[in-house]
Amino acid sequence: MVPRPDPTLDSFDHAILNIVSTQGRIAVTELARRIGLSKSPTQARLKRLEAAGVITGYQALLDPIRLGLAHVAFVEVKLSDTRERALTAFNRAVQAVPEVEQCHMIAGSFDYLLKVRTSDIDQYRRVLGERISALPHVASTSTYVAMEAVKEGQL
Incomplete structure (x- = not known):
């Protein structure tokens, strides 16, 4: 069964997802500044998105060309x-x-x-x-x- 999109995601959640999808190592304080919330609610939202399985993990993006896989x-x-x-x-x-x-x-x-x-x-x-x-x-x-x-x- 394919999970359905979560209708409870609001604009702050989407902003978090947009940022961490390209900058997974961003500090929570910087993430909070960029989305316009304080650190605590941003951190709580991030944890909720992880617990709900919306964020499934973080990984390093490797350059395949530099790895000889062009x-x-x-x-x-x-x-x-x-x-x-x-x-x-x-x-x-x-x-x-x-x-x-x-x-x-x-x-x-x-x-x-x-x-x-x-x-x-x-x-x-x-x-x-x-x-x-x-x-x-x-x-x-x-x-x-x-x-x-x-x-x-x-x-």
Whole structure:
């Protein structure tokens, strides 16, 4: 079941979410100053948003280029079997492929869309041949290589 948006979020909550989505390490006093509340209510709101699962965590954003992972490919995956057991097997197995940055089940002419990040086309070819094509129930793949990231990031 997909959670529904929380209708109790007000403009202060949305302001907090907008700021922490791009600046997760911001000090509570600075966050409070920027949204126009004092520190205590800002901190209480932040804790409430965390407890409610609206904020699910904080993480460092890494520069994939500086990490040697400049090659991005999007891979359409068609499965030979789309019954629940096959989907579950694919979903579990794809989690173990570290080069797969994102995996989305798609309603359309293919079953999954993967975002794969590697150092270069040679490494991508190995990942495709040895890992992605070997995932459970993979019947075929089609690859689209990204030339430039125009927009990436959080909400």
